[in-house]
Amino acid sequence: MRKTWLVLMLIQVLFTSNRLIAGDDPRLSKGYREDKGGWIYIHLEGSAEEIGFQHGYLLASEIDDAMKALQHYLKVGTKKNWDFYRDSARRLFWPKLDKEYQDEIGGIVEGLLARGKRYDKYDVTALNGWIELAQYYLPSLRAKSKPGADVDKSPGNCSAFIATGSYTRDGEIVMGHNAWVDYVVGERWNVIADIVPLKGNRILMDAFPGFIHSGDDFAENSAGILITETTIAQFHGFDPKGIPEFERARKAEQYANSIDDFIRIMTNGNNGGYA
Template sequence: MRPAAGAFTENQPDTRLQGSYRFDRNGWVYIHLEGAPQQIGYQHGYLLSKETSDLLRVAKPFLLHETKRDWNFYRKASQEILWPKIDAEYQNEIDGIVVGLNDAGIKADRWDIVALNALEELPYYYVPWLDKQLGRVPTTHAPGNCSAMIATGSYTKDHHIVMGHNAWVNYVVGERWNIIFDIKPLHGYRILMDGLPGVIASNDDFGITSAGMMITETTITGFSSFDPAGSPEFYRARKAMQYSNSIDDYTRIMLDGNNGGYANDWLLGDNKTGEIAVFELGLKEHSLRRTSDGYFVGSNFPVDSKLATVETNFDFTRTGGSPLARKARWEQLVKEAQSTIDVETVKKMEGDRYDGFEKRQGPDERSLCGCVELSPRGIPEWDWGKFYPGGTVQAKAVDSGMASKMQLWAAMGHPCGYDFIAATFLKNHPEYRWMNELLRDMKSYPWTEFSSGMVK
């Protein structure tokens, strides 16, 4: 049994845990980390040891089934391809996580944690790239995670920035995507973000910082490029969140060593200026659109026509597919609410159940609150079959006033109030019985406010 945080070891206080703490609230685990990189890592690994161990437990068989590669494959790729391109600061943080896990009685090493951090870019970007190099038909494709919006100027009630994000992912991982990280690093800016246990970046990439940066993203469906000589996306995303003081800073850091992994449309806001942007980052192509009076939405469609043509197989004629159906619904709701959008409006949008393609109430794969397990169509472009257990797993929202005080709203589970019950689902859909030991119930929790430095 691990000692409590801050406990004495051999009559000496463990200073590595100094200042750190965690508590549970409405389905979330809130954790405060502070100090030098290795100390932040140690606190992370130690205080989230149970959650990290559980995520490792389910990730291994899940990826084996979905990608036909075992965990040793991902460990080897982490060691040979990713690790050498990570700055010492984040190498130290990752190694700190390992030491914290080990001290808490969890058996894991550096390559386990690097592979866990690369849970998106290795299986869904490196693997299909490797398949092509070997002359094989790719076994996986780029995922279509998330829905998001950001607005400013005349579109919002107070003419300042409002931002919202729904995380879309399979429920095996998504039900465990329930950490609120409050990170006070020795260098760079303070961060408040959601994330996964054992992972140094948000990974669905919703966060605010003490520099006034407001950051989120959605993934580009059908993306097919990767450069193994580049730097890991999770490392660049964390570095950009921690060290950016402007939209230009963010794009510069993300472009430096870009490997094309986890290709996204980044929705960015600078609370100091009121400016927002969509930064679309592929491998060969990227673009930046910015405004101080307007909005951007994301639902897994490419924005730039050249990137769409060169680096994706996205089908713009498939208006009944999940990405374009959600895009149309976002645009409808934003335009209807123009000049009145505030954080409460965005929270309601994220809980929207309406299927705009079939003109009926869902939820399903086309609604902003996504429940693909209720859809007989699934989302084939993401390799999600009929009634696939995936969709919206949690939601976040923030406005300029909250961001200036390092506060955000978060709701764990479906924000439309629908509970996913694993046993019932597996009984009705035995084709997914291979997930029996991996899936858990995913209850819908109320919107909850979190802030930097808050205590239970």
Template sequence: MLKRLSVVCLACFSLLVAAPPSDPRLAGAFRKPAENGWTFVHLEGDPYRLGFQNGHLLAPEIAEFQKVVALEMSVDYKKPWSFFREAAEKELWPLIEQEYRDELRGVTEGVQARGVKMDLWDTVAMNAFLELGYYSNWYDRQHGKTSKVVVPERCSAFVATGSYTKDGKVIIAHNAWTGYMDGRFWTIVYDIVPSRGHRILMDGLPGVIHSGDDFGMNSAGIAITETTISDFSGWNPQGIPEFVRARKAMQYSESIDDFVRIMSEKNNGGYANNWLVVDRKTNEIGSLELGLKNVTTRRSFDGYFCGANFPVNEKLAREETTFPLEDKSVSSNARRVRWEQLMAENKGKIDVDAAKRFLADHLDTYTGKEEPNERTLCGHIDFSPRG
């Protein structure tokens, strides 16, 4: 099954023996030289050690990534980095459980040990960068402003099982469309062995304790991905940060039930996604569309679920988004049509090679032409005259 999940991660299991560290907090941790663009990083130990190892091993990348995040957010949301640091300290930190507080402190002290000038609130805000835009929009509304930054459409994904796959077992696949500035950092493959919970293999960003674009699996056989719900607006200031729930679900889920429970409990509405999950033990697949007011769970032992940043539940779409459900020229709607076509055409034939072809697909269903752009499963927004 590791082969099935290796569209991104296949080359990362040939481990190197790490040199004995001078700092006992680094015991067992190492990073490999980049291979095919990916850097494999192994972390192990208690929460603080996991964080310290991350911060220490990836300090140069973390220092640069934090600066990029601060710049992007200040431009996108027209607020200084100090606004997001304050939100991290006063809004998010009180709602983060001790285990992940310790890990975030570890990241901070790890980079500081390498001479990087970052503090805890830089680290927390950096970890929450995907959801702090939702907070910013909510904050503006609370203060009588109407500014709204649109959630970008930038993922295609699917899960399938039973009669849809070649061998009847689960398949999970995902691609992420990132900006050039932050996307060049989304090249870490983490192998995390925590002192509690399950071992995790996931892609991710330097200094960030969750995957972010969310492609990973754990040693209990649970594999997870998602696509963001376009044009979503909502925030619960009493909810647990999304990045904490996402990491906890990756670490502790032993079943789809566990995943749904952890992600749904005290949901803050940030980084609202349609989550796709598989259980390798049972070959069951699931979809959790996690809005703030509307939550929809679907499960199957024989079928598929697709994601392309479209809202699944029409009630959620109408109550929590401004998404144009009927506009077939919109990226998410065009890609949804293509997913349905591919699933029907390939029923009983879907395997890893097929999944790779799907994620590289360039058919624009709105025009009927092969032309990579924002409406194709393999997104090329930079090629589109519409931007």
């Protein structure tokens, strides 16, 4: 497991060109960005607010682009404008987030503002939870007036596998993942985030701009926990009283030191989002 972690951390070495060091704000002192081969590597380190500020500042253009693309994509695909997603995030998600992640999202907002991009905490929360809202919560609302309307609306977004032991050539772990998403989304899912928080484990994951979690669910932490998933298609049973999946996923990435830890964190307050 230690070998696997060290190998994955060598990704950082690959991003030795086009390194962007942030400005004079002390919150940016430990954060940086490197671009190579269509991937954006960001190193985020410090308190939750510092990690968020670095994220928002270093990916301001990409987050702005993602916001605009998603607003159009969701309006066309779900017939709901961005105000619906902002309001849903404000009511259903924001009050249930741990303060640590509220602070990180607040930091993202401040980083964006420092680069002239005007979004607020509900925009960034809606961005993080758009899959849960569009593909789980919204169908559950429509099912109230039309029973069964939510049965086949949750798509199979991901296919993944993890093999180890006798199933691999050298007995080490092999993990693979495909994301089955529309191009307007997938072409923007090109961030590799290396997060070093003050508490919990270091995280290496792919991510969508502005996400505090992987979203693609391809991650590893410094405790040696490897995380990926295959989406359950046609799932229904969203619970608006539950904890958003994106917080539980990030919390598990950061704080799980064992498989039992991961299960406990993910099942506590499970809202059925992004099943």
